[in-house]
Amino acid sequence: QKEVEQDPGPLSVPEGAIVSLNCTYSNSAFQYFMWYRQYSRKGPELLMYTYSSGNKEDGRFTAQVDKSSKYISLFIRDSQPSDSATYLCAMIASYDKVIFGPGTSLSVIP
Amino acid sequence: EPEVTQTPSHQVTQMGQEVILRCVPISNHLYFYWYRQILGQKVEFLVSFYNNEISEKSEIFDDQFSVERPDGSNFTLKIRSTKLEDSAMYFCASSEIGGSYEQYFGPGTRLTVT
Numbered sequence: 730q731k732e733v734e735q736d737p738g739p740l741s742v743p744e745g746a747i748v749s750l751n752c753t754y755s756n757s758a759f760q761y762f763m764w765y766r767q768y769s770r771k772g773p774e775l776l777m778y779t780y781s782s783g784n785k786e787d788g789r790f791t792a793q794v795d796k797s798s799k800y801i802s803l804f805i806r807d808s809q810p811s812d813s814a815t816y817l818c819a820m821i822a823s824y825d826k827v828i829f830g831p832g833t834s835l836s837v838i839p
Numbered sequence: 840e841p842e843v844t845q846t847p848s849h850q851v852t853q854m855g856q857e858v859i860l861r862c863v864p865i866s867n868h869l870y871f872y873w874y875r876q877i878l879g880q881k882v883e884f885l886v887s888f889y890n891n892e893i894s895e896k897s898e899i900f901d902d903q904f905s906v907e908r909p910d911g912s913n914f915t916l917k918i919r920s921t922k923l924e925d926s927a928m929y930f931c932a933s934s935e936i937g938g939s940y941e942q943y944f945g946p947g948t949r950l951t952v953t
Contacts, residue, residue: 761940772930772944825887825895
């Protein structure tokens with residue numbers, strides 16, 4: 730079983746839709762959970778991070794963590810064409826080593 | 840807004856040659872990282888660095904790789920004898936504190952080994 734799994738997509742939605750992006754993981758030692766956005770041929774850009782189970786909101790983005798199910802989600806409300814990118818979930822267990830999921834490609838169609 | 844910068848943006852080298860990839864982390868950050876992303880694959884951790892020492896490294900980071908902070912601003916990744924499979928995007932990242940979920944990434948250097 731892979732450490733972090735993520736539906737690769739591609740996911741295509743109309744502008745204004747609510748987008749749900751998900752990751753599952755197998756290592757119960759993961760403590761911090763992050764979401765990064767990556768545009769084509771660019772570096773990952775940190776969107777949000779969470780520690781505990783529950784929800785965290787930042788503008789149009791909501792991150793959700795369920796440690797008991799080893800499942801994390803990112804919701805994007807009122808999606809915009811500029812949200813079109815690859816979304817990477819990421820997690821930390823040991824001190825500095827961030828483990829990334831393979832990413833979900835999202836297209837928001839105007 | 841402060842950002843991590845990397846040079847060059849694209850490096851082409853022949854197999855067996857040495858390459859040095861350069862990064863300038865965010866100025867008040869103390870923890871530095873290298874990651875790589877082979878085309879179409881996930882971002883993979885290579886190494887973390889603090890206080891002039893490697894704090895953690897992955898199994899990918901073998902004896903062919905080394906890191907250095909040669910001065911107060913630069914952070915470098917050296918690959919001693921490049922292989923075809925080293926072709927990838929290499930990302931530098933930095934964070935203010937260790938064990939950090941708040942790592943900020945540079946734009947990457949695309950390394951092509953021919």
